[in-house]
Amino acid sequence: MGTEETGTGVAMPESEIREQPARGASGLPMLGLGVLLLLLAAALAALGGVTSTWWLLAVGIALGVATLVGLAGLVTVSPGEARVLQFFGRYTGTLRQEGLHWINPLTTDRTRVSTRIRNHETSVMKVNDAEGNPIEIAAVVVWQVDDTAQASFSVDDFVEFVQTQTETAVRHIATNYAYDTRGGQELSLRENAEEITAKLSKEIADRVHSAGVKVVESRLTHLAYAPEIAQSMLQRQQADAVVAARQRIVEGAVGMVESALGQLAEDEVVELDEERKASMVSNLLVVLCGDKATQPVVNTGSLYQ
Numbered sequence: 001m002g003t004e005e006t007g008t009g010v011a012m013p014e015s016e017i018r019e020q021p022a023r024g025a026s027g028l029p030m031l032g033l034g035v036l037l038l039l040l041a042a043a044l045a046a047l048g049g050v051t052s053t054w055w056l057l058a059v060g061i062a063l064g065v066a067t068l069v070g071l072a073g074l075v076t077v078s079p080g081e082a083r084v085l086q087f088f089g090r091y092t093g094t095l096r097q098e099g100l101h102w103i104n105p106l107t108t109d110r111t112r113v114s115t116r117i118r119n120h121e122t123s124v125m126k127v128n129d130a131e132g133n134p135i136e137i138a139a140v141v142v143w144q145v146d147d148t149a150q151a152s153f154s155v156d157d158f159v160e161f162v163q164t165q166t167e168t169a170v171r172h173i174a175t176n177y178a179y180d181t182r183g184g185q186e187l188s189l190r191e192n193a194e195e196i197t198a199k200l201s202k203e204i205a206d207r208v209h210s211a212g213v214k215v216v217e218s219r220l221t222h223l224a225y226a227p228e229i230a231q232s233m234l235q236r237q238q239a240d241a242v243v244a245a246r247q248r249i250v251e252g253a254v255g256m257v258e259s260a261l262g263q264l265a266e267d268e269v270v271e272l273d274e275e276r277k278a279s280m281v282s283n284l285l286v287v288l289c290g291d292k293a294t295q296p297v298v299n300t301g302s303l304y305q
Contacts, residue, residue, distance in 0.1 A: 012210045013136050015154040019147045019212070022085050022093025028101030029076050034074075037067040073105035080116040082145075084152045085109065094148045113148045118159075124222050129189065130178045134226035137189070139170045141204055142216040150212025158211045165207040166218075173200050180226065191224055196220070227229060 045060030058253070074245065075095065077083055083095040086109035095101055096115070103110075129135050143162055145151045151158040170237040174189065181188040187195055197219055205215040 003075060012207060013154070014275050015150045015210055015212075015258060017153050018147045019094050019149040022083075022095050022103060023072075024095065024101045028100045029075075029104035031071070031074060031100065034067050037070075038064060042196075051155050071105075073102045073107070075101050075103055075110055077101060080114060082115050082148045084111045084113055084148050087113075091149060091153065094146075100137060111152060113145060113151060115145050115148070117144045118164055120141070120163050120222060122163075122170055125167065125171060125174075126226055127171050127174045128153050129174060130176055133179055134228065135174065135189075136224050136226055137170060137174045137220065137221060138222035139166070139200065139218055141166045141218040143200075143204075143208070144214050144216060145212060146210040146214035147212030150210065155211045158213060159212050160280050161215055166204055169200060169203040171201065171205055175216050179223070189220070191296040193220065 023110075041060045041064035043060070044056050045064065048055070048057030048060055077098050078096050079098045085092045085095065085103060085107050087104065087107055091106075092104075092107065094113075095103070103241060119140055119142045122138050124136050124138045126136055141164070145158070146165055155161040159162055173196065177185065178188050180190045189196055200214055200220070201218045209217065
């Protein structure tokens with residue numbers, strides 16, 4: 001069994017066993033043949049008993065026993081499942097096609113393996129993000145058995161293996177990224193959901209590949225700061241929002257003042273010296289950037305009084 005480097009940084013064992021189709025025959029013709037042979041065996045045994053012909057009785061009994069042994073090779077496969085077959089401990093193949101099949105009656109193990117699509121939702125886990133802040137995180141992964149041989153022989157319990165590896169991947173992703181970068185260029189758990197989801201799916205797929213499992217999709221279902229710091233982080237987010245809003249207001253106000261001065265100069269409405277321009281700029285910025293309504297003052301004198 002070799003190893004393979006994956007995107008998780010963990011060398012997961014690569015199983016040498018691969019799924020292969022099992023050899024067998026259609027079960028319905030064999031069932032019909034078995035019923036006919038049992039009737040024939042019963043008739044021979046009855047005739048031997050009536051005529052006291054020991055060899056007919058022996059042939060009927062032997063034929064009946066052989067037919068029953070042969071009918072033991074009948075196996076059914078339901079939709080959404082497969083049968084993993086072993087012959088005295090050796091893997092001989094997998095039956096995937098639904099219906100009645102006939103296989104070697106001496107097949108010792110015919111394990112059912114579900115190939116239906118399943119989902120696993122992790123519990124809400126408390127971990128530290130890349131900045132050391134305690135956060136709560138949970139995810140759901142949709143998965144399906146892709147290789148029944150690997151699922152049966154590479155791990156003890158592939159369902160438990162998927163659950164454990166999913167939680168490990170979620171913890172690993174959470175510790176590698178910050179909850180919120182507050183407008184930075186780095187990826188964050190809250191602001192880059194699609195990118196984080198893609199990385200999570202890739203990591204889970206790498207971890208469970210050796211168990212013959214295919215990941216269909218994974219999503220974060222819960223993401224929040226831990227209760228002990230949630231209030232502080234909420235205040236920080238509110239402060240960041242206020243700062244950002246003020247910055248937009250100032251940028252807009254500067255543009256409006258510049259436009260007003262340009263329009264006055266272009267239309268030659270009034271000539272302002274540098275001191276009066278500075279005063280006008282100051283007054284306009286106070287009016288436009290203030291968070292409360294301003295009280296106008298009417299100047300009844302000249303511009304300079």
